[in-house]
Amino acid sequence: MASADDHLDPPRHGHVLLAPGRFGGALSAPAVARHLAAGLRRARPGVPVVELPVADGGEGTAEAAIAAGWRRVEVRVCGPTGHPVTAALALDGDTAVVELAEASGTRRLPDGRPHPLSTTSLGTGQLLAHAVRLGARRIVLGLGGGACADGGAGLVQGLGGRLLDAAGKDLPPGGAALRALHALDLRGLPDLSRLEVIMAGDDAGPLLGRGGAAALQATAGPAAGPGARRGAGREEIRALDAGLRRWADLAESAARRTARDRAGAGAAGGVGFAALTFLDAKPEPGLGLMLDLLGFARKARGAHLVVTGEGALDVRSLRGGRAPAGVARAAA
Incomplete structure (x- = not known):
């Protein structure tokens, strides 16, 4: 476990700053930092070491904030398939970090199998609502690692909204059910007028069409991209895209705001669209935002060495959207 001293200001000079990302499928970023620190302290006991695990808005974002000294708040919420899960958010004053992957991520799938038509x-949304109840006025919403393709309809329900069919009954969860959406009842939403929401994550395209939220649910193949593991076939993609189109029509009309074609709308199966439409969220590159929130510049000042890394290096790593290149650029 990290000690309280790890969260104080670093030594004035000469320290080693450990700022790794997560090693997917193996170790969280805080665990990587702890192991690196233990090895370094054994080899060079006199060298001051500062641990600062980092994240880019995907899985591990809340844990990185907690490791940097933010307060951990655990909440029982609905998982992506309807089973309850215990999810954590991070809180520092009136700023909260809410991570999609904590509540609605692929690691929360109880059988490990994708359910693209029905996940929510x-x-x-329940995590966001809890952060608001705790007094958060600024929320960083990490959108990586999601397991759902419901356009953020579930997020709106978690905040207190209702999605109704033609008979006035609540829709079942998932993107495919949105084809039967007839009306939105937003009277249960809290007052969000003073809330600032920042979407942290990778660049994402529009909500609909080729390259949209439904298309990224394609069945994995030899050259499939990151979203392909979610397992939707051609007919399922058509069903999802039709549902998301219906959802966009009614959501934009209710919110009096157009967001389906904006950058980031397709993030996390369209959760970005709901954040843009109902929360007036502002998209920002996840890693740079998190480095600022975690105080990277202050903790790197005077360091003789900065150590970073992640579980796999690929083209996205080198573009600076993830830990290695982003931390190296910030350290320079």
């Missing part, structure tokens, strides 16, 4: 972002 409801739990993420």
Whole structure:
């Protein structure tokens, strides 16, 4: 476990700053930092070491904030398939970090199998609502690692909204059910007028069409991209895209704001669209935002060495959107 001293200001000069990202499928970023620190202290006991695990808005974002000294708050929420899960958010004063992957991520799938037509972002909305109840006025919403393709409809339900069919009954969860959406009842939403929401994550395209939220649910193949593991076939993609189109029509009309074609709308199965439409969220590159929140510049000042890394290096790593290149650029 990290000690309280790890969260104080670093030595004035000569320290080693450990700022790794997560090693997916193996170690969280805080665990990587702890192991690196233990090895370095054994080899060079006199060298001051500062641990600062980092994240880019995806899985591990809340844990990185907690490791940097933010308060951990655990909430029982709805997981992506409807089963309850215990999710954590990070709180520092009136700023909260809410991570989609904590409540609605692929690691929350109980059988490990994708359910692209029926998974929901409801739990993420419940986490957001809890952060608001705790007094958060600024929320960083990490959108990586999601398991749902419901356009953020579940997020709106988690905040208190209702999605109704033609008979006035609540829709079942998932993106495919949105084809039967007839009306939105937003009277249960809290007052969000003073809330600032920042979407942290990778660049994402529009909500609909080729390259949209439904298309990224394609069945994995030899050259499939990151979203392909979610497992939707051609007919399922058509069903999802039709549902998301219906959702966009009614959501934009209710919110009086157009967001389906904006950059970031397709993030996390369309959860970005709901954040843009109902929360007036502002997209920002996840890693740079998190480095600022975690105080990287202050903790790197005077360091003789900065150590970073992640579980796999690929083209996205080198573009600076993830830990290695982003931390190296910030350190320089």
